[in-house]
Amino acid sequence: MYLCLCKGISDADVRQAARAGHTTAEALIAVLGLRDEECCGNCVDNIEDFVRIAETVTAEREDDLLVSIAS
Numbered sequence: 001m002y003l004c005l006c007k008g009i010s011d012a013d014v015r016q017a018a019r020a021g022h023t024t025a026e027a028l029i030a031v032l033g034l035r036d037e038e039c040c041g042n043c044v045d046n047i048e049d050f051v052r053i054a055e056t057v058t059a060e061r062e063d064d065l066l067v068s069i070a071s
């Protein structure tokens with residue numbers, strides 16, 4: 001699913017950024033270049049969708065950690 005048409009950023013790109021530690025709105029805007037000069041910036045209005053997707057990666061990591069602790 002594309003979240004940013006200007007840059008062709010998909011949910012997979014957001015998850016990849018989250019795995020690299022970029023999970024806040026500000027961090028995602030910066031690392032994905034959503035305010036670059038050539039961008040329209042419209043997707044920034046939906047940055048909370050980006051954050052929610054990034055948070056799924058954090059939740060998956062926590063689940064993995066709990067499984068490894070329990071085993």
Ligand code: FES
Pocket residue numbers: 003004005006007034035039040041042043044
């Ligand atoms: S749609 Fe993301 S910067 Fe234009």
